[in-house]
Amino acid sequence: MAIAGKIYRALLRFFEKYYGFFFAVGVLVLAFYCFRCLDVKYVDSWDEARHGVNAYEMIQNGDYIRHTYNYQVDDWNLKPSISYWAIVLGFRLFGYSVWGLRFFSALAYLLAGVLCALFAKRWSREASLLVLGFFCANERPLSAHLARAGDADSLYLLFFTVAVLAMFLVKKNHKYVYGCGLAFSLAFLTKSWHAGMIMAVGGIYLLGTGELRRFRKKEWAGFLLSVFAPLMLWFGWRFTRDGFFFLKSMIETDLLARTGSSNFEGHQFPFSFYYDTVFGDGGFIYHWQLLICTVGILGGLLWMWKKKAWNREVLEQGGGLLLWFLLPFLAFSAIGTKLIWYCYPCTVPLALGTAWLLGGLMRLPLTGEETTQEVDKAAAIGGKKKNFTTVVGITAAAVSVLLVGFYMKNAYFHVIRGAHGDPFLMFIEESADRDSAWAGGKAYIYVSGEDPADIGTWDQNMLFEAEISGDFHCEEGGIEAFLSENGRAVLYVDRLDYEQNMEKLQDVEILHENAGYLLLGK
Incomplete structure (x- = not known):
């Protein structure tokens, strides 16, 4: 030993x-x-x-x-x-x-x-x-x-982490409370009411350690300024678009409906979830x-x-x-x-x-x-x-x-080795060109998505890929709406559906194809 x-x-x-x-x-x-x-x-x-x-x-x-x-x-x-x-x-x-x-x-x-x-x-x-x-x-x-993932949660996690770490350092220097307040504000501007968890953790911690009672008026003023200045700047800008509508919807839907006991959006599970x-x-x-x-x-x-x-x-x-x-x-x-x-x-x-x-x-x-x-x-x-x-x-x-x-x-x-793409999303990416004559026009779809019954409509990830790849303006209605379109337009279609509708589509141009899908233009 x-x-x-x-x-x-x-x-x-x-x-x-x-x-x-x-x-x-x-x-x-x-x-x-x-x-x-x-x-x-x-x-x-x-x-x-x-x-x-x-x-x-x-x-x-x-x-x-x-x-x-x-x-x-x-x-x-x-x-x-x-x-x-x-x-x-x-x-x-x-x-x-x-x-x-x-x-x-x-x-x-x-x-x-x-x-x-x-x-x-x-x-x-x-x-x-x-x-x-x-x-x-x-x-x-x-x-x-x-x-x-390209959503709000990673930035929210960063601001949450910065806020709590700053809170731990407040006893060392009260100026850290300004960083805590700013990080809370940024977390709210990222993930909305979820940021309330930061206030709960920080408030109870500073109260329990006794540090909250040691703040001077000047420090309280600085803390409140660090919290509310970014919030008011954002809200003032947003208010110029639709008044109180967005804030009212945030409270009614994002706060009250999602935290209530009703099965809002079908995501209700047991306490032990x-x-x-x-x-x-x-x-x-x-x-x-x-x-x-x-x-x-x-x-x-x-x-x-x-x-x-x-x-x-x-x-x-x-x-x-x-x-x-x-x-x-x-x-x-x-x-x-x-x-x-x-x-x-x-x-x-x-x-x-x-x-x-x-x-x-x-x-x-x-x-x-x-x-x-x-x-x-x-x-x-x-x-x-x-x-x-x-x-x-x-x-x-x-x-x-x-x-x-x-x-x-x-x-x-x-996560890394197991990552894989979706065949249709990859086809959109390879078939579209933002510099082509078809870019920026209307685009229709006749490919099954998450719900096969909704064929002819764009799933959100399909629409995203169509916009960033070809700057397309996505329309609903599938093959029939595409054929009735008077102006220039494109259609994404599954090969099997293309073959079943070949007589209808015989006069349109094949812009790109692979074994599974085709991009047609007219």
Whole structure:
């Protein structure tokens, strides 16, 4: 054991000495998980495609505050504008593409991981590196509706994370409360009422630590300004378009209907939904993180109680992480509408707490060595301490490596290697040309979508691809409406349906085709 202890402590010192190098490697690996094959997976036909269409039409309309879908005013999503602006900027930087649609979501997740890792360095360098590993192993947010998807959730997660980390630092410097307020405001302008979770976590934490009572009037004024100035600027701009209508709809639909007990939009599930599908599922890392955090909290409280050594800083930060996890988890479990991505912010404090505990146990041999040299001069007792801390440290390191490695592998194969496109969406992309004579005209469709009974209508992801690929103005009605169109128009049709309607379509031009689909023009 003595030899193993020396080797292990030497490895710890090596990792800590070259922490900067290993941190940079960890950031690059996380960036790989965020951006690798980012544009391969098909565009989801709900929030992602809708956000893409809204952002694209903002550019075409020259209106960056009101949303339209297929060039009709769109109040379906009822979210403020920041996530749409991020997609607009992505299109400006990278062109009208799926990469542009998703770029800032991937970047936001990467930044959230880096900020959390830097924050965790206060506990240990090992914890900092573990946070990066846990963000890579975070399969649920990587696979759907967050890190690699063009919707609002990844930016919201970033602002949520910034707000709570700033809140943890308020005791050190009250000026951090301005950052907390600004991040809350930006989160609201991204994800609407979901940002209320930030206010709940921050308010209870600052009240519980007593810091809220220490704010001066000047600091309160600065905090309120950081919260309300961005909100009022956005609302004033929006008010010029439709008065109070959008805000009224946000309250009635996005807040009251979705949080009520009625089965609004068909997303009502039992209270245990998030635990059953995410945190209690052994197929994801969260099951083990919950177990480690639970054991760590109980063990830490028992140790402090026995030693009568209550560490205020540890209790405050541990309590803050617990609030960060529990409040959103319980609140979103209680409301009527339940969607998997509502619980994604809970994965961040879970990763931080697990990294804090495992990182502290991993470097226990170094802490034990320092304690032995300074306090315990008895060689026999010191030797026992060294053996114990070595076993604990090596065990924690082995658990960390196995946990991160296994679930990083799962995330890589399920999310990155498992990404695949949709044949029809890829056909639209390859068949359309924004510089062709057909671009910008009317487009019809006769291809089965999510509901085969609605053939002749555009699914949201189909419409998105048609707009960014050919700047088409999408029309309903299928083959009959296409044939009755007097002006120039195109028709997307399945090959089997084309063959069945060949007599009707004999006078139209085949612009592009493959084994499954055709693009026709007239």
